[in-house]
Amino acid sequence: MAGEDKPLKLVHCLTWDVPMVGGVARMDSYFYKFLSRDLVEPVFVATREKDFQKAVYAPISYVYTGLDNRFDKLVELFRDADIVQYYGGFAPVVCEAAKAAGVPALIELMHVFESGLIFDYIDLSICVSETVKKNQPDQKRARVVHNGIDVDEYPFAEERATNEGKIVILQVGYRGKSIIHLDDLADDILALDPRVELWLAGFNQTFASTDRIKYMGVQENMAEIYRSADILFHFTKKEAFGLVVVEAMASGCVPVVSETDGPSEIVTRGVDGFLAPKTDRRAVVAAVSEAVFMIGSERWESIRLAGREKVENRFTIEKCVAEYEKIYIDIITRKGRRSRPGPDKAEPTPEAEIGEAAVFLTNEHWDRAVKHILRMAESTQPIRVPLFGWAVAKVVKHAIFRKRNDLADLIYKKMYVSGFRDAQWMKDWFYITPPGNERKFILAELEKLYPDDPEIVMLMAERSIEAGNLIEALDILEKGALKFPKSDEMLKTCELLKSKIGG
Known part of the structure; x- marks a missing residue:
């Protein structure tokens, strides 16, 4: 590299949901063996407990983070890195730790069919095939490098x-x-x-x-x-x-x-x-x-x-690794390498916490998931990335299933204060909230945002009935029936309430 004698510091991350077998294990062993030490000084990190499974390929000296406080450990591991590369696509704890540590270049390795590039600061998604590349949301930040063998x-x-x-x-x-x-x-x-x-x-x-x-x-x-x-x-x-x-x-x-x-x-x-x-x-x-x-x-x-x-x-590994090395040089030439170490500590972002909760739920670690939900709720930072809606929905679903509406409520509140508005999740929030001022507030927000939604009219009538105001509920339903004449549920409820008041 121009003006630089020291190798680039590369941290290669194997995330927890990626198996340490098959093609990934083979490619890791090749990276370990074939990357030029004149160009890069690689560190191999596995965001999991130490795996005692017998290595099928050449053993690699991984640094294992364990499963607790992975964001904090990754920030510390990344503070000297020029490049972090990781197996995508959903790895928010790795991405957010790299950002917090001030890593100049972040590269995603896509060996699966899912969509990656979940953050706009990811520099490049390296896809193993054109088939994988087609699934990426930003084709300009995606490139194909086929795997290879020795x-x-x-x-x-x-x-x-x-x-x-x-x-x-x-x-x-x-x-x-x-x-x-x-x-x-x-x-x-x-x-x-x-x-x-x-x-x-x-x-x-x-x-x-x-x-x-x-x-x-x-x-x-x-x-x-x-x-x-x-x-x-x-x-x-x-x-x-x-x-x-x-x-x-x-x-x-x-x-x-x-x-x-x-x-x-x-x-x-x-x-x-x-x-x-x-x-x-x-x-x-x-x-x-x-x-x-x-x-x-x-x-x-x-x-x-x-x-x-x-x-x-x-499809030789020499050709594959040469393409990776060219990518490293191109990105660092464009962005520059690290000029000084990054911080050794940082506050985890809500995206990192909700991502951790989702990953732990997938692997049936409920207690660990709860810890990250609570940390997400306590964070002073807002949720910034709308793409995390599906992860939030997954975590909320688990919380409600386990009769932890209190945790679901914390997540919904975080979504609201972060500026997100959506009829479906706000309705779900309404349904899990006990009668009271908070429920009234949610409904008022729904009414203001979605005045043409018949389900919200029904929720408003339900709120009045809970408060004992049957006349008010009937008035809401009658007006709603005029506005939504094709809503059979509203018409039936209106007639039922009329008969009850008349009785």
Whole structure:
């Protein structure tokens, strides 16, 4: 970097809801190994308790924040950082801590289909595929960098494995991720050729094997398994990229994959693999059949070679990391690196607190969620980002379900004092509020903001009935019935109240 001899300080964050397995774990190990230490000085942070799960890939020296006071710990970890990058999209505690610490550059890594860029100060969303990029709200702040592999780890099988004459079809990955399990199609696929054998490797692929269906569980020697297989079968519910597809192609194992999502950006039909719609099982079996009957032909060998060539040209980890490093240089050249350390303490924002509450609720940590709801309510700062409405709704729903209307009330009050107004959540606020001045205030606000809403007219009549003013309630309903003649509920309530007063 111009005028700078010291490497950039990069903090790479693995957030709690991102599993430390699969493609993310593989990419973290690659970042750890391949990032140039002349350019960056990386620190790997995991916002969770220390994970004692056996590492499938090269072990990384993560700094674990634990689950308590993560905002405070992240601010301290970020105070010297020039760049923070994290797995998105919903990670408000990381984003807000980076902002509070004065981090010059904030980069989001999108390996999932959800929408990211939840804050306008996020510099860039790096998406693993065009499919993921399309979901981002600001295309100008989104860029595609495909994942890559270390091709030296996946040597090409120059000759097809003999496997005692078997034709091996392989499925790799967490079983719960698949939309079609290879063994569910066993009757159709095994009938294609008596030599066909099915191998299933990955988390939860641990059922009892048979003579033609082999469950292998998690394997550390995947490169050898790919070289021993003829076909990779890969159809998942959602696949942002598909690192296993690249690994298989590098090894000479021909992929049969979904014609949508990330794998369709890797595989070219009939050139280096086969594609089929993942919702059509007959079409999937037909694609597998086409591949099986091509094995051993000249075209089959050309498909295998084309797959290896594509990986070497487009999907190496060296190419991937080089693109990341160029992004770091471009952003820091534009924004400048840190001139002095940031603060070691800062007040958590309401967005950080409500984000933490939502994450803890998702992972069934109610007590921790309550703590963050209370801290959010006590914060002197307003909620600034309207996008957090869905997170607020999620937290309120849990609070009401657990009969903690007091917590729901605190959240609604925070929304109101932050300047947010919406008929639906304000009605919900009204319903959980006991009769009294606060309820009257909420209704008065609703009436002022939404005078043409028949439900609000009904709420006004309900308030008068609660206060014992039946005549006043009837007058409200009669006027409302004239204004909303198609409201059957209002007309029926009006007639019912008339009869009660008349009786």
